[in-house]
Amino acid sequence: MSFGGPQWPHEPHQQNDPYGAANQTPDWSALAEASAARARRRRWTLIGGGALATAAIASIIAVAIVTTSGGGDDPNTSGKNSTAPELPTDTSKPQPSFSSVAPPPPPDPMDFISTAQKDRAPLAAESLFPGRRLTVGDRVYRKGAVSSTTDCASATQGALGAVLREHGCDRLIRATYERDGVAVTVGVALFDTTAAAAGAKEEASGGVATLAGSGVGDFCRARTVCLRRANSLGRYAYFTQAGFTSGKKVTKADETVFRTSDDVGTFAFNQIYARGSAQASAAATAPATGQ
Known part of the structure; x- marks a missing residue:
């Protein structure tokens, strides 16, 4: 076995930088894989942000519904209209009446x-x-x-x-x-x-x-x-x-x-x-x- 000078592989070593010297051939497979990875990361970021935005809007709408329907801490008042008129409960009091007799016609000149x-x-x-x-x-x-x-x-x-x-x-x-x-x-x-x-x-x-x-x-x-x-x-x-x-x-x-x-x-x-x-x-x- 000879221990002479340094031994080199039969093919020159490829650089990791795809934008290396012009006389070196880029690794197109690596470039494609890197681009796909970046696209996947961007898509998951958008999906995650949209889900958070949707959840926030749903929360706002829920709060608005509870507020306008008069809801609060008391579950008995939830969904009731606080401005609805109350019907009279005491029917013993005299009620207004209207005459069914038509008024007399105006005098004839x-x-x-x-x-x-x-x-x-x-x-x-x-x-x-x-x-x-x-x-x-x-x-x-x-x-x-x-x-x-x-x-x-x-x-x-x-x-x-x-x-x-x-x-x-x-x-x-x-x-x-x-x-x-x-x-x-x-x-x-x-x-x-x-x-x-x-x-x-x-x-x-x-x-x-x-x-x-x-x-x-x-x-x-x-x-x-x-x-x-x-x-x-x-x-x-x-x-x-x-x-x-x-x-x-x-x-x-x-x-x-x-x-x-x-x-x-x-x-x-x-x-x-x-x-x-x-x-x-x-x-x-x-x-x-x-x-």
Whole structure:
């Protein structure tokens, strides 16, 4: 056996550093095994962290559920709603009751303007025809003179006076309105009953005497033609006579005269009905106010 110089293996020794000298061949098997190991360690780290996070969230939710459900140390109160109303246990005390009887209907305005017994509100020419003007849409009428008399026949023309007297007219209130040379006088006659007022309307002949004054001259006098109308509401009958202040005769083509008669006649109707509404409202509120 020879003990000469140092003996070397038949193949050169491989370095453990895979990034050694360029003339040395890397150990690809070792590199793959190291990479797989690192990946396994990373995966287990993520799985472990996710499990801890999930456990923490579950704990938070459990605490929130216990808190909102009113749970605490007392197991008897766990899951109960502390704000739930308590039902009364003493049924011996009187309980509220509700009437099954429907309240009476409100009074009908027509009831108060149909008979003299119920139609007791004060009435005057200025309250029935208030203000200095009458506005209907875009039309403004200037109010002229007003008057009131218990001698109904004295404020009429033709046969109307006899008709009013026959049916027992108690009072006749008149007012005149004028616009652009067309004037109209409206007369409201009062009777004791609806039947009397309706009879006067049906038998009306002649007309209410026109009323001049307060800036409106005579009209519908002497030998001319004017538009006469009659109507009734409750115990009231009302009459209009409209025409030109110049004395011109009214024809069927004079739309302004017909419109003026319509506007003032409708106003009279509304004023009469308003009396009934006001008295009905007062009667409806009288029990509550002790009147």
